Every structure is written in C-alpha cells, then in structure tokens.
Amino acid sequence: MTQTISVEESRQLDAKTINEIGIPSMVLMERAGIKIYENMLDNKDLDLSKVLILAGTGNNGGDGLVVARLLVTHGYSVHILTVGNPAHASDDHKAQAKICDYYEIPKAFLNEDFNQYTILVDGLFGSGLSRNVGGDFATVIDKANAADANTHAIDIPSGLNGDTGEVMGTAIKAASTSTIAYAKNGMVTEQAKPYTGKIYVDDIGIYRGKRFEEASLIN
Ligand SMILES: NC(=O)C1=CN([C@@H]2O[C@H](COP(=O)(O)OP(=O)(O)OC[C@H]3O[C@@H](n4cnc5c(N)ncnc54)[C@H](O)[C@@H]3O)[C@@H](O)[C@H]2O)[C@@H](O)CC1
Numbered sequence: 001m002t003q004t005i006s007v008e009e010s011r012q013l014d015a016k017t018i019n020e021i022g023i024p025s026m027v028l029m030e031r032a033g034i035k036i037y038e039n040m041l042d043n044k045d046l047d048l049s050k051v052l053i054l055a056g057t058g059n060n061g062g063d064g065l066v067v068a069r070l071l072v073t074h075g076y077s078v079h080i081l082t083v084g085n086p087a088h089a090s091d092d093h094k095a096q097a098k099i100c101d102y103y104e105i106p107k108a109f110l111n112e113d114f115n116q117y118t119i120l121v122d123g124l125f126g127s128g129l130s131r132n133v134g135g136d137f138a139t140v141i142d143k144a145n146a147a148d149a150n151t152h153a154i155d156i157p158s159g160l161n162g163d164t165g166e167v168m169g170t171a172i173k174a175a176s177t178s179t180i181a182y183a184k185n186g187m188v189t190e191q192a193k194p195y196t197g198k199i200y201v202d203d204i205g206i207y208r209g210k211r212f213e214e215a216s217l218i219n
C-alpha cells in the first residue's frame with residue numbers, strides 16, 4: 001500500500017520537520033543517504049561494482065553525495081559528476097561536498113563515457129524541479145538513459161513531474177527509486193512507471209501528520 005502526497009506537501013513536511021520540530025536538515029540528509037544506500041544493496045538488479053553519482057547542486061544532489069561516501073567507506077568504487085555551478089550549491093550540499101573531498105572521492109566530467117560504470121545514481125533534481133530540463137542537465141539525463149548501466153533515482157526521477165507523472169523535457173528512466181517519506185502523486189501513475197522502476201519509500205524521520213495517516217491508500 002502506498003500513500004502519496006503532492007510535491008508541495010512534501011516540501012512543507014520537510015520544512016515543518018526542520019524549522020518547527022527541530023530535526024536538523026543535515027540529520028535528515030544523512031538518514032536519507034543511509035536508506036538510499038540500503039535500498040541499492042537490496043535491489044539485486046543493480047550491479048554496484050562501479051558507481052557514478054550524478055549530483056545536481058541542491059539537496060537532492062546532497063543526498064547523492066551521502067550515498068557516494070557510504071559506498072566509498074564500504075569499499076565500492078565511486079565517481080561523482082556534479083552538474084551545475086558548485087558556487088550556487090545549497091548549504092547542505094556544500095557541507096557534503098566537503099566531506100566527499102575529505103575522502104578524496106574522484107570526480108567525473110561531462111564528457112565521460114557512462115558505459116564504464118555499472119550503475120548510475122540520479123541525484124540531479126528532486127522536489128526542487130521547477131521548470132523544463134535543458135542544457136547540461138538534459139545532456140546528462142539523455143546519456144544516462146542511453147547507457148548500459150541501470151540507474152537508481154533519489155526521491156523523484158530527475159525531469160519527472162512529481163505531481164502529474166509527465167516528463168518535463170527529458171527524464172531519467174530508473175530501474176528503481178528511493179523516494180523520501182512518501183511517494184509523490186505523479187510517481188504512481190501508469191505513465192511514470194518506466195521512469196520510477198521499483199519504488200522504495202524511505203522513512204527518514206519526516207513529520208507524519210494526521211491528515212496523511214488518514215489519506216486514501218493506493219494499490
Ligand atoms: N533538508 C530537506 O529539506 C531535505 C531534502 N531532501 C532532498 O532534497 C531534495 C530537494 O532539494 P532542493 O530543494 O535543494 O531541490 P533540488 O535538489 O530538487 O533542486 C535543486 C535546484 O535546482 C534548480 N532547478 C529546478 N529546476 C531546474 C531545471 N529545470 N534546470 C536547472 N535547475 C533547476 C532549483 O533552483 C532547485 O532549487 C528532495 O527531493 C530530497 O531528495 C532530503 O535530503 C530530505 C530532507
């Protein structure tokens with residue numbers, strides 16, 4: 001059974017958990033990263049021998065950087081491709097990037113051959129996606145979809161509209177997705193299935209309101 005919420009509701013719940021209840025956002029990011037890492041170990045369709053993390057500069061990318069570090073500290077081979085301007089990264093992303101630098105996790109570049117990797121992790125956009133995808137982001141998404149490797153998406157496959165399940169220009173076709181707290185309404189539509197793959201719903205301590213406990217159940 002999957003309860004679903006809108007992207008705006010997910011952002012409100014994140015904000016309430018952090019600002020009103022007082023769980024620090026970095027704690028939530030760490031918990032998200034641990035769950036996503038565990039989901040990747042659980043999905044036997046994923047070959048984790050050589051990992052490429054695709055990281056946007058927001059908190060979705062920050063989640064990806066936590067996964068990168070957890071994989072590295074457990075002996076996996078990991079590269080990070082950051083897309084977007086790191087100078088404009090969110091504060092939590094910057095903090096996670098500094099931690100990745102401590103572990104000397106190698107960087108990948110836009111012109112990289114994605115076929116040298118056995119799995120791609122999509123941390124380009126999550127609930128912050130606000131317009132159609134273009135430029136380097138579109139190039140990376142199209143390269144990921146054309147690659148032999150499976151992709152595991154974080155929160156929402158990048159480019160997928162979490163409310164409607166529509167593709168905003170182009171979108172990641174994931175083998176599996178770790179969605180945070182609740183699946184988003186558009187992710188359980190028929191048209192979203194080729195993009196989300198298998199959905200893991202990860203409880204990371206985000207506030208679960210009464211309204212959501214009573215929400216209608218899907219599936
Ligand atoms: N601290 C929190 O609130 C938590 C956030 N989490 C993660 O953070 C994500 C949300 O993070 P953010 O709010 O930083 O947003 P995203 O990381 O989803 O997006 C980053 C930024 O991309 C820009 N953007 C939007 N559409 C674009 C486009 N088409 N082309 C280029 N740039 C575009 C926006 O300025 C946006 O702020 C969630 O999906 C989840 O993965 C989780 O770690 C749980 C806790």
Ligand SMILES: [K+]
Nearest residue numbers: 125154156158
């Ligand atoms: K994503």
